[in-house]
Amino acid sequence: MTEIVDLTEYADHGRAGFYADPYPVYEKLRARGPVHHVRTPGPGPAEELWLIVGHEAARAAFTDPRLAKTPPWDMTDDLIGPHLLFADPPEHGRLRSLVTREFTPGRVAALAPRIQKITDELLDEMVPRGSADLIASLAFPLPFVVICELLGVPDIDRDRFRRMSTQVVAPTSDEEAYAAHVEIAGFLDELIEDKRCAAPADDLLSALIRTTAEDGDRLSPAELRGMAFLLLVAGHETTVNLIGNGVRALLDHPDQLAALRADMTLIDGAVEEMLRYDGPVETTTHRFAVEPIEIGGTVIPAGDPVLIAIGDADRDPDRFPDPDRFDIRRAPRGHLAFGHGIHFCLGAPLARLEGRIALRSLLDRCPDLALDGEPDGWLPGLLMRGVRTLRVRW
Template sequence: MHPIDAHTLIDDPYGTYEKLRESGPVHRVTGSDGRPAWLVTRYDDVRKGLADPRLSLDKSTARPGNYSGFSLPPALDANLLNMDPPDHTRVRRLVVKAFTPGRVHKLRTPVRKVADALLDAVEPAGGADLLAAYAGPLPVIVICDLLGVPQEDRVDFRAWTDALITPDPERPHQAKEAVVSLMRFFTGLIASKRAEPGDDLLSDLIAVREAGDTLSEDELTSLAFLILFGGYENVVHLIGNTVLALLDRPELLRSVRTNPDGLAALVDEVSRWDGPVPLAIRRFTAQEMEIGGVLVPAGETVLLSLASANRDPAHFAHPDRLDLDRDRSGNLALGHGIHYCLGAALGRMETETALAALLERFEKLELDVPREALRWRPTIRARGLISLPVRW
């Protein structure tokens, strides 16, 4: 099998995935760091892989020389995306106690207030880069509120997360500097919450106990990092991708305006059709195993393509069509099995609220640049636009 370059998956992801699915279920690819991995493209294999305990998230099972994703210090690496049971079971059980549906429900009104305030600030200009002025700041503010970050201590988390996702080639130390800054910030925040707990998620995580068990310092730090990282990046791109889908389809835009109840279906369908997470977190074969009829040696990196699985015609009829009335049961955009996204309800609520506020505010919304001028972020880890200039 000939390696597939990551740039091909960035420039034309869905056309490339279609060809890959047709030619075989598993392919040898080159990761963004130039190291090899196995890419799984068909729905049934991806769904099975997401729940297969032989595909480990623990980096200690990986052989050197394979793609392994971010290199983070232990205090940020001890998170749910790098754990297998029983550690994963224990930590997730403790976290779920603080990450309740009731907390998400209580955030809906505050999120709408944040959205309205951001739109108030940009409305007089008649247009803006929707990502920089709206979709980007909104989840950062929400996460700061959720974690209980005081107003005077809020910093530009976006600069740190961007440095990790798409580092500037001209600033090779940027990612390491971002990691140091994140660790310093969260270590200080956790210490202050221990001293003075508040009505916030981080205070709850510090206090949570079950049968005498608590989260360790590294687990707390890495969880705060994960909540920030996943909660910011994915929501920004889901808002941006959904707005672009509407701008490309005036009839759908009119339909959603007249039927706001359709926003939930719209967000769910866009997450399937052009979601912000093309690949599940990398996994490693804990033993030699067969995937889609291909024998993969132990210690190899496996990338399960959510984007490809969600466009597999073997599971979704006419998968390239954006269809709010389709049966989306089995949508893998947020994962499957024990690693299903913990913040799924929060991310959906933020996106739906942001879209509702935007569409209610501006009766006329259109692109402010030619469609072909839009550019996607140069990474296989995320599916999102670099900017989205619009006018109203």
């Protein structure tokens, strides 16, 4: 019988310590093999599942057809509706093709001037204060406003949506997570219905409502709700933590910060190293074994849930020499921060664009930027990696 590893106990410093720095725990697991039966650290009741660590095993798992995204239970009563994170071929290909017809590289590239303007406005408000919570002042509102404008979401209460969204991706309890899903589902249903009845607009959600494939296929109402949910929540939460974790990494490594300030042509590589070193997504969402799967001498039983440890894969010394060193000149290719294979993140170009603009502008406007105390409020759970508060001063 395979030993069950309690991640918080294995961390030897409790749940909060594991959230602050899970990498030593993953390193110990990786040394023992690529697959482990683990008990997650919450929130809510502990969950037992299988965790895949190491770059090679993780990369293979991303494309293993025996690891399905569709849950082995009936989802007809699902609050949100079908979307890419819960779909396998051929349904995944169908959904993705309908979305990528409208969410094109050209549409993303055309956002650059608007992203810069939003960033400048946020910094105009923040910089005169001399200190701020970077999450609340820049890292959250920038991608939130961008994705709302891209989708055509009208002005909504940022604090309310931030609460709902965070409870979805990093819930503090099962009850709060369920309530957040109910609230977001209701909001999206109203939004989609309003757009159906309104005059045609050029926002992405309106385009998804109208888009039709060559064979006449189009997104159903439930699929529209699911895709709007995925784009709205995943479309900003990951970038919040890309900016927050990235700034924290720079400020923790003054030599790298100085190198970037001296040569802003390093910004692309710096963003890629931020994604590798301490990316916004720590593990994948669940996959499920469709049959018994043997990996590295361990058998995962059919039907069991599986997570891929992205954070560990990107700290594997077999793939990245001296992986715990933050180096913005590192050759960045090969990290798994946006996934791999058919589920590679649809919003990766937008996240990279927002990250580059936010970081360059922040460093230009705040030449003596520094941490103002310890990061606070590490996000619970294994999905998202980041903090609720990051105090900085200049």
